[in-house]
Amino acid sequence: MTIEPSVETDDRDVHLAGDATWWRQAAVYQIYPRSFADADGDGIGDIAGITDRVPYLRDLGIDAVWLSPFYPSELADGGYDVADYRDVDPRLGTLADFDRMLRALHRVGIRVIVDIVPNHSSDRHEWFQAALAADPGSPERARYIFRDGRGPDGAEPPTDWESAFGGPAWERVADGQWYFHNFAVEQPDFDWSNREVREDFLTTLRFWSDRGVDGFRIDVAHMLTKDLTEPLPMRAELAEIPIDGRHPITDRDDVHEVYAEWRQVFDSYDPPRTAVAEAWVARDRRQRYASAEGLGQAFNFDLLEADFDAAQFRAIVADNIDLAESSGSSTTWVLSNHDVVRHATRYGLPDPDRAPDGRPTLKHGNEWLLSKGKSPRLDREQGLRRARAATLFVLGLPGSAYLYQGEELGLHEVVEIDGRDRQDPTYFRSPGVDIGRDGCRVPLPWTREGESFGFGAGGAHLPQPAWFGAASVEAEEEDPHSTLVLYRAALALRHELQSAEHLEWIETGDDDVLSFSRPGGWEIVTNFGDQSYDLRGAEVLIASAEIVGGSLPPAATAWIARME
Ligand code: GLC
Numbered sequence: 001m002t003i004e005p006s007v008e009t010d011d012r013d014v015h016l017a018g019d020a021t022w023w024r025q026a027a028v029y030q031i032y033p034r035s036f037a038d039a040d041g042d043g044i045g046d047i048a049g050i051t052d053r054v055p056y057l058r059d060l061g062i063d064a065v066w067l068s069p070f071y072p073s074e075l076a077d078g079g080y081d082v083a084d085y086r087d088v089d090p091r092l093g094t095l096a097d098f099d100r101m102l103r104a105l106h107r108v109g110i111r112v113i114v115d116i117v118p119n120h121s122s123d124r125h126e127w128f129q130a131a132l133a134a135d136p137g138s139p140e141r142a143r144y145i146f147r148d149g150r151g152p153d154g155a156e157p158p159t160d161w162e163s164a165f166g167g168p169a170w171e172r173v174a175d176g177q178w179y180f181h182n183f184a185v186e187q188p189d190f191d192w193s194n195r196e197v198r199e200d201f202l203t204t205l206r207f208w209s210d211r212g213v214d215g216f217r218i219d220v221a222h223m224l225t226k227d228l229t230e231p232l233p234m235r236a237e238l239a240e241i242p243i244d245g246r247h248p249i250t251d252r253d254d255v256h257e258v259y260a261e262w263r264q265v266f267d268s269y270d271p272p273r274t275a276v277a278e279a280w281v282a283r284d285r286r287q288r289y290a291s292a293e294g295l296g297q298a299f300n301f302d303l304l305e306a307d308f309d310a311a312q313f314r315a316i317v318a319d320n321i322d323l324a325e326s327s328g329s330s331t332t333w334v335l336s337n338h339d340v341v342r343h344a345t346r347y348g349l350p351d352p353d354r355a356p357d358g359r360p361t362l363k364h365g366n367e368w369l370l371s372k373g374k375s376p377r378l379d380r381e382q383g384l385r386r387a388r389a390a391t392l393f394v395l396g397l398p399g400s401a402y403l404y405q406g407e408e409l410g411l412h413e414v415v416e417i418d419g420r421d422r423q424d425p426t427y428f429r430s431p432g433v434d435i436g437r438d439g440c441r442v443p444l445p446w447t448r449e450g451e452s453f454g455f456g457a458g459g460a461h462l463p464q465p466a467w468f469g470a471a472s473v474e475a476e477e478e479d480p481h482s483t484l485v486l487y488r489a490a491l492a493l494r495h496e497l498q499s500a501e502h503l504e505w506i507e508t509g510d511d512d513v514l515s516f517s518r519p520g521g522w523e524i525v526t527n528f529g530d531q532s533y534d535l536r537g538a539e540v541l542i543a544s545a546e547i548v549g550g551s552l553p554p555a556a557t558a559w560i561a562r563m564e
Contacts, residue, residue, distance in 0.1 A: 038456025047093035061491030076186035081122035166430030215274035287327035331399030348383020392557035396524035410483030445472035
């Protein structure tokens with residue numbers, strides 16, 4: 001593998017201005033900066049590491065990158081505990097490094113989306129430190145959610161609510177008050193009824209927009225506003241309250257007032273800045289987040305919850321296309337991200353094992369990995385075959401596709417991480433229940449061998465398994481059948497073929513085979529079953545597995561050109 005010395009000397013100047021609709025059909029690649037590439041050799045990926053790999057990103061053929069948080073953080077939650085929203089973590093670089101990276105990406109036509117974490121800050125944020133130093137009832141405390149406790153001396157938390165990461169959702173401070181944290185203790189929730197909080201986020205959005213950032217991914221977009229009028233309900237009561245827009249803490253209708261204000265900021269730029277909501281909400285409430293008056297687009301996580309199954313895939317696709325149409329947005333497709341078990345691994349688990357607790361499949365949790373110890377009954381080969389097929393299916397759909405770093409290498413979840421090396425608070429806060437999300441956040445392998453497989457000269461902050469070498473960029477670049485080669489070819493072809501037009505389903509006569517056509521004679525055929533499917537002489541443009549004798553093998557997708 002060769003790393004080109006400097007992309008700044010690249011004289012191609014791609015003008016990104018002017019196109020307000022680029023996000024609608026974009027292939028967006030999620031970078032988890034601390035695990036992407038480490039330029040300064042401190043074991044933690046950094047901004048300069050991303051800049052060094054711009055040629056790699058260009059060759060991959062993506063339209064945009066989304067950077068998970070790179071802000072100053074104590075890393076209590078992998079950077080989603082932000083201590084300063086308008087700076088770069090010194091371990092990852094400086095604002096000047098950020099500007100350099102942004103220019104280098106823009107120069108090769110790649111847009112940049114950054115992550116905004118508005119529900120909570122880090123407990124190291126200067127506002128939270130000021131709140132701790134101030135008195136109960138002070139303006140400093142009013143930016144967060146502080147309450148007195150129950151019981152004669154207030155020693156009981158205000159409610160018995162649980163945090164999303166396990167354990168209690170209230171933490172007591174030195175003077176006896178309690179503060180609310182929906183996630184880790186180090187992630188105090190802001191009080192979004194406070195005008196100062198609202199103004200500060202408008203400042204943050206302008207800060208990054210002024211630097212040239214193209215869009216934002218909004219973390220936990222369905223929380224932010226809360227109605228914590230007393231008396232507060234207890235956990236059992238809270239669970240009974242319908243999530244219909246008036247729930248005390250989640251998916252409240254008034255959160256959209258916040259996003260309407262954000263939209264004014266987005267639209268004050270040319271082209272308007274974009275946003276995509278991470279909102280884990282019911283199907284029929286998702287489009288509020290995607291509306292043009294609000295964030296504009298929302299993640300659809302349905303495929304994360306689905307089996308590799310034709311009927312489930314078809315229903316999800318049809319439903320989401322309808323939903324997007326109703327909001328005027330475009331659909332979003334996600335098979336993997338930094339919060340879930342990589343799709344190559346999910347699809348390699350025997351179906352009955354995937355949901356030991358009866359849930360359709362995992363979301364944040366990967367309890368089944370834990371319950372099966374370090375060697376789950378995992379068919380890695382089958383998982384990867386299916387993952388390649390699912391990806392090629394998704395890349396053929398209208399709408400934007402969000403890809404997660406490492407999936408282009410066909411990486412599996414790293415299950416063999418020792419407890420002492422784990423970092424994810426979900427592992428520590430739910431002993432024995434949730435193994436956490438570290439397994440999809442292991443630093444990427446760039447080379448077959450060598451220190452941290454080319455990630456950096458100073459080792460990797462999460463241990464990489466021996467099999468990473470064979471899945472490295474270097475190894476895959478040399479193998480014409482590798483997943484990296486498949487992604488590059490598919491993304492290049494998608495660039496030529498993709499349009500905003502919807503798909504037409506083609507009835508295949510086989511319940512396990514889905515097929516749809518797109519404009520320009522482009523057809524996508526996916527075989528979810530275990531029998532080969534005859535492609536009837538069609539010209540194959542690209543396939544996720546070898547086509548033998550004109551037949552699409554089991555667990556495979558082909559893009560074909562329709563014979564006129
Ligand atoms: C989102 C992020 C996740 C983080 C959580 C709290 O779900 O994707 O990684 O832990 O929010 O910020």
